[in-house]
Amino acid sequence: MSSRTHRIVAIVAALLLLVTMVSLSRDFGFTWDERFQQKYGEQIWDYLHGRVPRATFDTDEGNQYLYGGLFEIVAVAAQHALPSVDPYVVRHAVNSVWGWAGIVICGLAAGHAFGRRAGWIGAALLTAAPRYVGDAMNNPKDIPFAAAAMAVLGLTLTMDWRCPRLTWLRAAALTGAIAVGIGIRPLGLVLLLYSAGVIGLASLVWAVAGRGAPARPPGSAASSREPGAMRTLAMNVGWLALIAAVAIPAGSIFWPYAQAQPYVRPLTAFVKTTQLDWARGFDVLFDGQNLGAGDLPWTYVPVWLGISLPPVILVGVVASWLVVRRGLQEAVAWLGLLAFAAAPVLAAIVRHATIYDGIRHLLFVIPPIVALSAAGWSAVASTRARAVALLLLAVGIAEPVLFQLRNHPNQIVYFSPAIGGPKHAFARYDMDYWGNSVLQAVAWADEVARASGVPLVVSGNPIQAVDANGGRFRALQVVPRAASTYHLDIRLMRGPSGALKEFAARPDILYTVATADGTPLCIVIPGPAFLQVSDRLKLRRD
Template sequence: MIIFRVLPCLRPMLPGFPRPLTSRLSPRFWIRCYFALWLLLGLLLLPGYGVSWDEPTDRTTGLISTRYVTSQVAPAWTARQPALQNLPDFATYSDNDHGVLFELPVCLLEQLLGLHDSRAVYLWRHGCVFLVFWMGAWALYGLARARFQDWRLGLAASTLLLLSPRFFAEGFYNTKDIVFLAFFTLGVYTLVRLLQRPTPGRAALHGLATAAATDVRIMGILLLAFTLGMVALELLAAPRPDKQPGRWLRLLPVYLLVTLVAIIVGWPYLWAAPLANFQRAFASLSKFSFDADLLYFGQRVSINALPWHYIPVWVLLTTPVAYVTAALLGAGTYLAAWLRRPLAQLQPLNGRLDALFIGWLALPVLMVIVLHSVVYDGWRHLYFIYPALLLLALRGAWAVAQAARRPGWGRRLAQGAATLAAVEVLLTLGRMVAAHPQQQVYFSFLPPAVVEQQFERDYWGLSYRAGLEWVLAHDAAPRIHLDAGQRMPMMNNVAILPAAARQRLQLDPAAKDVYFLTAYRTHPEAYPDSLGAEVYVLRANGVKVLSVFQKRPW
C-alpha cells in the first residue's frame, strides 16, 4: 500500500480506498513531523557508528585551517588551545588546497565547546555530518516538490534517500562525499528557485550556495556551468513571456559576483593568491601522487588503471534495483519525447528541469570516463549525482503510474512493476535494520559469496569498532594486545571507545596472545593458521565483514 499512498495518481485504480489522513491535516504539519522524525532517528542511531579511514586526516586539515584563520584574528586565544598546537604549517601542508567550509567551523566549534576527549570529538563530528545530510534531504525534498508540484512526492524523494543503505550509514561519518552531496543538492535547489522566479535576492542566494559547494569540494564549480546552461535554455526554449533577456543580463552579474567573492572568503587557501591558487587546486583535481590496488571483479586493479565501467558497475551494485530501473525509465521516457519534439519538450519549466537532472546524473560520470580521473572506494567521489538519480526515479515512477491509468495489458504490467518496487523498498528497509550499523557494505543483489570473492567490503574500516567491542566484552584482561590487517582504521576506532576501554587496548603485533582484526578490504583469500583461531565473525546481510583471530599463549 505504500506505493499507492506515495503516488496519489494511482488512487483512481483503488475504488473505495479511504481518504488519507493527510487530507485532513495541513501538509506543513506532516512535513515538519517527517523531518523532525528524520532528525530524531539520526540522533538516536548516531552513537553506534565507528570512525572511518579519513576522519582523523580530515580533522587535522580542519584544525590546521582553523589555526591559520584564528591566529590572524585572535592569536592569544589560538595559543591557548592545545589541539591547535604542534600542527604542520598551513603554507606547507600537503592538503592545504582542500576545501574546508565544513571542516573549519566544525573544528572551531569543537574548540569553543571544549571537546578534548577523542570519543566526544568523533561523536560531535558525526552529529555535524548528519545535520548536513539532513539539510541535503530537505533540499532534495524541495527539488522534487518543485518538479512534481506535490509535497508528497517531495517526501517520497527524501524517503528514497533515507532508504539508501550506504548513503544512510555514510550520512554519519563521511565528511567529504556526503557533505558535498548535501551542499551540491542545495545549490541545485537554489538554481531551480531562481529559474522559477528570477530576482536579485535569489540570484545572490544561489551564488552563496554555489560558493558553499565549491568551498567543500572544487567540483562544486559545476553548479556555475549548470547555471549558465539553464539560463541559456531559458533564453532559447522558454515561452516568449518568460525569456526576459534583459532581466537575466542584470541577474547574472549579481550571481557571478556573489559566487566569486564568497568562494574566496570561504576558502582560506585562496586568500594569499586567489586566481593562482584556484588554478593549482583545479589542476590537482582527481590527480593523486600515490598508487593503491582495489579489489574489482576478483582482481587487484590499480586506482590509476581502472576500467571505464568501474563507476557504472558500482552504482548498479550498491543501489536498490528498483531505484536504478525507475531512473533509467525516467531518463529514457524524457529522451524519447525529446527526440520526437525537442523544442516542445524544453518549453515547459518541468521539461528543462528534467534536462538539468539528466545532465547532473550523466555529465560527472562521463567526465570521469573521458578524462580518466582517479577514483577509488566504489563511487563515493560521485555521490553528489545520487539525488539526480532519485529525482529521475520519481519521474520513472510517474510514468508507470500514468501507464497504470490506461486500460489493457499496460495497466497490469504497471501494477506489477509498482508492486515489485514496493516489495524491494520494504526489503531494503529490513536489510538496513538487520545490518545496522554496517549498512556501508550493502550490495543490492549479489549473493554474499560473490561479494566476498569479487569486491571490496568494508573499505571505510568502520567494522573494526564492532570487533574491538567484542574483544573487550569477551576478554577481561586489563591489557589486550592488538594487530590488524590495516592498523590505521583499527586504531581510529579505538578513539571512539570510552576512555576506560581505550586504556585496555594496545597495538602490539609481537604479543603471544594478540588479537588480529581484519575488515577484508582487498583480501578475499583465507588468512593463514599462524594468526590463530577465528574467534569472532561479523556479518551484514550474509556478507562476512570482519573477522577476529586470536593466538593462544599456550
C-alpha cells in the same frame, strides 16, 4: 491535504529523521581518513584564533590543504562545545546532519520540480539507500558536497522557464549553496559553471525568442532586442557574475590555502584533485581482479552504480522519461538532473579517471539520480496503474530498508540482490573499504576484557582505525603492530581477492564482524601475546 497540513507533516517527518540519524551516528566507526582530517580541522581552528599563521597551509605535504575546511571547522567547533564526548562520536553526529540535509534537499527539489508526491518519494528513496545512509555517518567530504550540489540543482532547475528571471533571493541562495560546495571540495566550482550554464542558456534562448517583451502595436515587427527580453538576459548575466564574484572567495572563508589567492588557488586545487596522481597506485578489487586505481576498465563506474544502487531506484530512473511529456518545467528539470548525473560518469570514462573506494568520489550524483527515480515512480503512479505502481514501489523500498535493519551499522556494504548481495560480492569487490566495521571488533574486544576482568592489549590493520576506536573503551590498550605485546589482532577484510579468501578460512578466528548473510567484514585473531591470557578469557564468538 491542505498546504499548511502538508507543511506541518513534512517538518515533523524531517525532525524525526534528524533525531534518528544523529542518534544512530554513534554506532558508526572511525574511518582511516578521519585522523588527518581531524588534525586539519584543529589547525584551521587554531588559525582562526590567531595561533597558527596562514603560511602553515602552503605546503606540499599530503593533499588535505587542497580541500576547504568547512566541514572540519563545524565538527571541531561542535567538539569544543561537547568536550566530554568522544571527538569522533561528535564528528559523526555532525556528519549525519549533513546527510540528513541531503535527504531533505533532495525531497524538496524533487517536489518543486515534479510535484508533491515526487518529493516524498525522493526523500524516502534516499533514506532507504543503504550506502548513502552509511556514508552519511562518517564521510566528511562526499556527503556534505552531495547536499550542496543537490541544493544548487534544486535552486537552478525549479526556475520558471517560461520567464527565467533570477530574483535576488534565489541568487543569494545559489551563492550560499555554491560557496558551501567550494568550501568542502574544489569541485564546487563545477556547481557555479553548471548553474551559470543552465540559467545563461535559458535566458539567451528566451531573449532571442523575444518572449516576455512588452506589448507592440498591431502590425509592428517583433524584435529580440526589445527591452523586456534583453533586460532580463542582462540582469541574469549580472546576477551570475555577482554570484561568481562572491561565492568563490566565500568558499575560502575556512580554507586557509585558498585565502592567499581566493580566485586562483581554488582552480589550482580543482585541477590537482581531479587528477588524483597520488592515488594511481592504490589497490582496487574489481570483478575479482586486483587492479590499480589508475588502471581500471571503463566499465568500473557504470558497474558500481548498477551493483550498489537498490533496484527500486534504477527502475524509477528508467521510468522517469514519462515526465518529459508533462510540459516545459518537468522536461527541463528532467534533462538538467540527467545531465548533471551523467556528465561525471561519462567524464570518468573518457578521461580514464583515477577512482577507488567504490564510487564515493562520485557520491554527489546519487541524489539527482534519486530525484529522477522519484519523478519516474510519481509519473507511473499518475497513470491508471497507480495501485500497482505504489505497491511495487513499497516492495522495492522495503528491500534496502530491511537490509539496513539487518546490517546496521554496516549499510556501506550493500550490494544489489541482483548480484546476490554482499555474499556474492565478497572477494570480487571492495567491501568495507574505510574500516567502519573495525569499531564492532574493538567493541567485542572490550566486552571480552570487561567480562573476563582482564585488561587487553590490541592491535591490528588499519592500526589508525583500531587506535581511534579504542579511545572509546577504557578496558583496552592499543599498541603498534610492530610490538609483540598485544593479545588480540584486529584485521579489516580488505585486500587482494586471494588474501581475503585465505583470511576468511583461518581456523583461529576468535570473532567475525559479518553481514546478515555471513559475509566477513572484519576479524579478530590471536595476537603474539594471546596465550598469556587465553585461559582467563570468556570469549563470545556469536
